[in-house]
């Protein structure tokens with residue numbers, strides 16, 4: 001199934017299971033790497049937590065807090081307590097593991113580029129047959145990637161259409177039978193849209209899965225954006241009169257309704273998404289030691305350049321310049337930059353040497369390309385780091 005077919009047929013509509021080769025995700029998060037993440041980061045509750053039968057275990061029972069002589073409180077895992085809890089059937093959860101694993105972050109960024117939303121990846125590891133979470137629904141879409149082992153899943157129909165995190169009422173629990181039951185094995189993927197009830201039970205063998213959580217834009221986001229735009233019109237900034245006659249109040253309201261309708265009528269969904277994408281925040285990665293380079297600095301060509309804007313660019317061109325919006329700003333470049341920007345956006349990470357080649361095609365010396373890259377770096381459009 002192509003990405004386009006999946007997005008048109010299933011995205012935001014219905015769950016979908018995809019089988020895969022058992023080994024295809026094993027390098028994404030080897031068991032040893034998960035242990036290393038726990039060792040190298042001072043993870044505190046709730047970033048790291050233990051859950052059992054739908055409840056979080058009190059963190060004091062596996063995290064000890066040491067206070068340094070300068071008063072800083074440091075969480076430390078009590079290994080014997082952690083082992084005891086995991087032996088007792090607890091589920092180990094690590095939130096936002098994409099921020100601690102380069103391989104997961106890179107996959108995450110590729111997905112973000114296609115889906116147009118920030119994605120957070122959480123890791124879930126279990127050893128026994130106990131359920132970590134009871135049957136629940138999530139307020140965002142999830143893509144479940146089974147890395148090691150297996151888990152038995154059940155999915156139920158939503159009991160409220162498109163329930164939200166901030167909603168006026170909660171969906172009632174499902175009474176009907178599940179619409180899908182199955183065992184997700186290593187290499188398999190399961191997509192569950194927002195609002196579909198589900199639960200997962202380990203089968204007694206070590207299991208590790210990742211969930212890619214995606215919060216899609218809704219009509220509420222569109223209307224909030226639309227209302228913000230109304231601030232440009234003085235009619236909406238003006239006080240509503242509490243003390244004028246009924247007729248004067250009605251006249252004012254009629255003007256507001258008409259002006260809002262006129263504004264709404266010219267808006268298209270793409271206007272909202274173009275603006276939303278142009279404001280998308282990138283993942284922070286300081287370019288060390290390059291961050292303080294001056295414009296006369298030169299690259300030797302082996303450095304790696306990373307394109308920062310997280311969304312697809314919409315580039316306009318005239319006879320001399322190209323224009324786009326990204327990172328909340330408007331950008332203008334000479335048309336000579338076109339091929340370099342195209343390569344940066346397409347590959348996202350590439351050696352400076354490749355950009356020297358693109359520059360040469362339009363008559364730019366390596367020193368000019370270096371100066372251009374320093375300008376991009378100083379403006380936050382690229383990261384630069386040494387090849388490893």
Ligand SMILES: [Fe+2]
Nearest residue numbers: 136137138198
């Ligand atoms: Fe869930």
